[in-house]
């Protein structure tokens with residue numbers, strides 16, 4: 001597992017350039033351009049189970065969801081940041097991409113530190129220190145448990161039209 | 163309990179009582195805005211659309227604006243699919259290529275009204291607080307779900323109060339004010355929050371307010387809102403909407419705000435956001451003289467008649483520098499027509515400007531006026547992110563239409579104060 005570390009205000013144009021937003025919408029089309037203008041090695045070397053650690057306001061900018069779709073598709077296990085921008089946050093709930101807000105853990109982590117993630121218990125372990133992160137609210141958990149917002153909506157429609 | 167604007171609106175739309183920040187509520191918005199991304203949205207739910215249809219044909223507002231006229235076969239096909247969808251489901255509020263930028267259309271056509279709730283699959287949906295609407299951005303998947311069900315969840319936000327006093331000086335504009343605020347508060351300073359403007363707002367026109375609320379998301383805000391006053395009422399009257407069509411909701415005097423800021427408008431100077439982040443704001447004086455290659459006046463932030471008029475006043479009888487491309491983009495067909503009737507377009511053309519059709523144009527870097535490596539552009543847009551105008555090795559500076567117009571004459575970033 002690799003940890004990809006980035007700074008503050010990583011915006012949607014860095015995560016997925018705007019010039020492709022109306023020509024790329026499937027995972028296959030998105031992946032080659034993921035983080036293109038931020039870190040050109042990312043889309044080549046990223047592996048399933050990798051983690052992203054970043055500073056404040058991760059995902060700020062456009063409402064484009066390609067970054068979330070792409071990061072989910074390449075198998076990013078979680079993004080740990082000091083804070084997230086709100087549309088990016090909602091988008092991640094909709095796609096079932098795990099976001100963890102933990103400013104302390106972000107500040108503690110330096111390159112090549114040991115890191116372990118227990119999502120069920122809400123614990124990040126860095127070297128020997130443990131950091132707790134809050135559980136997801138139950139209304140939102142329902143969406144994630146259904147497998148994302150579209151699945152959740154499908155279930156809702158089925159129930160309503162029975 | 164004393165409530166903020168956001169708490170009152172969400173109480174109204176959720177039917178729940180005693181809301182507190184961070185609580186999650188279910189709401190049905192009055193409208194859902196989507197644009198060229200409608201093609202990708204309906205793609206996700208083709209089977210469900212066949213089976214259940216859409217929730218309402220009045221709720222959606224669809225505006226084709228981002229890549230217009232189509233730049234490639236692929237974008238043309240997207241537009242075609244959207245037109246077919248609109249016809250099949252008899253969607254009432256559809257604006258085809260050339261009508262204008264989606265946010266301008268929502269306000270200009272009277273969809274945004276005081277104390278309404280609008281969600282949109284575009285981050286600058288927060289603009290409609292200019293006329294007292296609670297509006298915010300969502301993503302494509304959520305827009306798809308809303309098309310089918312008409313409802314979604316919102317978290318009750320904390321609120322921030324910004325008190326304005328006095329009046330902007332001559333040659334200083336709403337854009338300078340909002341850049342100053344974002345520079346102070348930072349790009350994440352209002353994250354998840356509802357931002358309310360209070361105080362001496364009556365000297366700010368609806369167009370000024372639009373510029374300010376439009377950039378709310380650049381400080382992380384969920385929504386950004388001005389109180390409804392005579393300025394709002396007169397504006398709505400001018401587009402044919404009388405007071406009897408809406409109610410206004412105001413925050414209580416003792417509502418709770420997590421932060422308050424005070425701004426004396428008379429002290430604001432021309433400001434500019436430097437690469438590559440919107441909160442990297444400096445007084446124009448600090449970088450005056452910097453050579454540029456492209457100037458751009460337009461977008462949902464500053465493509466309105468007052469903006470074009472300011473540019474025309476500065477450029478009248480002058481020529482732009484021979485090293486410059488000046489791109490002008492009226493934010494809607496109505497604005498374009500007005501500008502023609504007022505002689506603004508002729509003045510701009512004579513000065514050497516290029517006029518693009520009403521839409522997003524070069525703003526998102528997908529077509530029209532992309533930058534080359536090493537080039538610098540001064541623009542009236544709301545974002546200067548790396549790569550935003552199609553090239554990661556170019557630089558974008560954000561400023562008022564006056565600063566952009568005067569800079570076009572000199573070929574260098576210039577303080578507009580003397581020109582007016």
Ligand code: SF4
Nearest residue numbers: 263461462522525526
């Ligand atoms: S003008 Fe620019 S910021 Fe406004 S909606 Fe279009 S692309 Fe977005």
